Amino acid sequence: MLIKKPTLIRPSEITPPSAYLNRRQFMQGLAGTAAFAASASALALPAPQFDKGLPVYAGPDWLQQQLRAGVSNKALSTDEKVAPYQHAIRHNNFYEFGTGKGDPAKNAQDFITDPWSVEISGEVNRPGTIGLEDLIKPHQLEERIVRLRCVEAWSMVLPFVGVSLATLLKQFEPTSKAKYVEFTTLNDPKQMPGQRSVFSSLDWPYVEALRMDEAMHPLAFMAVGMYGNALPPQNGAPLRLVLPWKYGFKWVKSIVGIRFTETMPATTWNKMAAQEYGFFANVNPAVSHPRWSQATERRLPSSLFRPNIIDTQPFNGYGDEVAHLYSDLDLKKWF
Amino acid sequence: MVLKQLKNHPALRLLEWWLLFLAALLPLAWISWQAWSFALGADPAKEITDYLGQWALYLLWGSLAITPLRQALGWTRLQRFRRMIGLYALFYATTHLLAFGTFIIGWRWDLLQTALTERTYIIVGALALLLLIPLGVTSTKGWQRRLKKRWTQLHQLVYPISLLVLLHVVWLIRDSYFDVFLYGSLLGWMLGYRVWRRLQRRLRRSASLSS
Structure with a gap:
């Protein structure tokens, strides 16, 4: 079979990731100079340019301003090739919007993510409901390029913009009783067709949780943006977790509740099939899922005749950073 | 009378045969075109493999539907297409396997080995395909003649094969039971119909013997 170039998008229209990254480095270089550092238009994260015809998600004005003032966190970013934007916004597991990979991109476009608020509850000194703007405004946004490893044995490299989870959580002053933190996705069957499905075996709302020391780890991240813009609804707008050492199903999307x-x-998947989905869900090539060997993964996008098969790393390659959190756990038992 | 003659005209019968023959190639043509024009997104390998597998199932179910449709609704005209539909089921199951081997695991021997020893859904799927092969080989008139009564017995293997295929789908469930509900109820109806017919025949026979 002959593989032809796409007809819809001409190659000349696509911004190669290298150019996109170079531009960012260039801008950062500029931002470092006195002239730019002093000026209000010192854009560390330039407004990204995408292929014509692809949807762009700007988000509310306050967020757009904050995105433009964001910086790149090189230390916590991988230098692997970032997935092309059109794939990142069209290959999603977000069962609230359907079980097919393309369903969320189709069904989530009218999803209302502004205004948005999050309820903080449980073992904290400062519980209550907080608007998204109030939650995010006090913090400088940073970009991290991370590996997303799905439990279905595929992976993608994605540039998220957000705030370190620890910074975000500390402002609510968790008490000494707070040992875990639980994150809940919006439950709104009117907007989320997947929640109306009578054939679904998942309990809504979607809930996943972390041990407190995991949540406070510098790698744990709360994203509000992607590719320099706001999060697309199909990618979990307006607020989602990014936990690079854990399987993607722990990366809770469209969060409305944080409970200590x-x-x-x-947690949702563990309740559904405890023998298949552990509470921790750390990426582990040594523990297979009944349906997927976790020893290897297919890095997407993948070409047909040379599938991009790579060996999966313990903790998704973030072992140096996080392995110590689990030194007293049998990882075959606590998968 | 004229209509009946027309309906059985050899030219029309030939046309029907060719139409079905070409129609059954459309799914393959469609997915190839989609792949060729890069319309399958980030993971074309999985899209292609799933699509071919789905069509293998549709055609296998189609071949199983012919007997009940003929007997219950009198659609006798379908009967002569049963072999072609069955062979197409085998054809799509084979392309499904080839797509999995080529696009998903890149024919890496170690990956194939773990797939065939550890992944239960792959084991039952591979077994179903393996069992379909002798049915395809013996589908000709010559083999039908040679095997006589045994031919029917051999081809009743399609019932356990269809159950293996259903199990393949069951073990692939991540969240939604929709597919299993749909294919399961169709299969339940098609196999249940056969059991029911057989029971009736047996009852009738014993009734006529006792009278």
Whole structure:
């Protein structure tokens, strides 16, 4: 079979990731100079340019301003090739909007993500409901390029913009009783067709949780943007977790609830099939899922005749940073 | 009378045969075109493999539907297409396997080995395909003649094969039971119909013997 270039998007229209990254480095170089550092238009994250015809998600004005003032966190970024934007916004597991990879991009476009608020509850000194703007405004946004490893044995490299999770959580002053933190996705069957499906075996709302020391780890991240713009609804707008050492299903999307607890919360996939989905869900090539060997992964996008098969690394390659969190755990048992 | 003659005209019968023959190639043509024009997104390998597997299932189910449709609704005209539909099921199952081997695992021997020893859904799927092969080989009139009564027995293997295929789908469930509900109820109806017919025949026979 002959593989032809796409007809819809001419190659000349696509911004190669290298150019996109170079531009960013160039701008950062400029930002470092006195002239730019002093000026209000010192854009560390330039407004990204995408292929014509692809949807762009700007988000509310306050967020757009904050995105433009964001900086790149090189230390916590991989230098691997970033997935092309059109694939990142059209290859999504977000069952609230359908189980097909293309369903969320189709069904989530009218999803209302502004205004948005998050309820903070449980073992904290400062519980309550907080608007997204109030939650994000006090913090400088940073970009991190990370590996997303799905439990279905595929992976993608994605540039997220957001705030370190620890910074975000500390402002609510978790008490000494807070041993776990639980994140809940919006439950709104009117907007989310997947939640209306009678054939679904998942309990809504979607809930996943972390141990407190995991949540406070510098790699744990709360994203509000992607590719220099706001998060697209199909990617979990307006607020989602990014936990690079854990399988993607832990990366809770469209978060409306953060609850601190003393005991381990019941989590969605674990409730559905405990023998298949552990609470921790750390990427581990040594523990297979009944449906997928986790020893290797297919890095997407992948070409047909030379599938991009790579060996999966323990903790998705972030072992140096996070392995110590689990030194007292049998990872075959606590998968 | 004229209509009946027309309906059985050899030219029309030939046309029907060719139409079905070409129509059954459309799914392959469609997915090839989609792949060729890069319309399958980030993971064309999985899209192609799933699509071919789905069509293998549709055609296998189609071949199983012919007997009940003929007997219950009198659609006798379908009967002569059963072999072609069955062979197409084998054809799509084979392309499904080839797509998996080529696009998903790149024919890496170690990956194939773990797939065939550890992934239960792959084991039952591969077994179903393996069992379909002798049915395809013996589908000709010559083999039908040679095997006589055994031919029917051999081709009743399609019932356990269809159950293996259903199991393949069951073990692929991540969240939604929709596919299994749909294919399962169709298969339940098609196999249940056969069991029911057989029971009736047996009852009738014993009734006529006792009278």
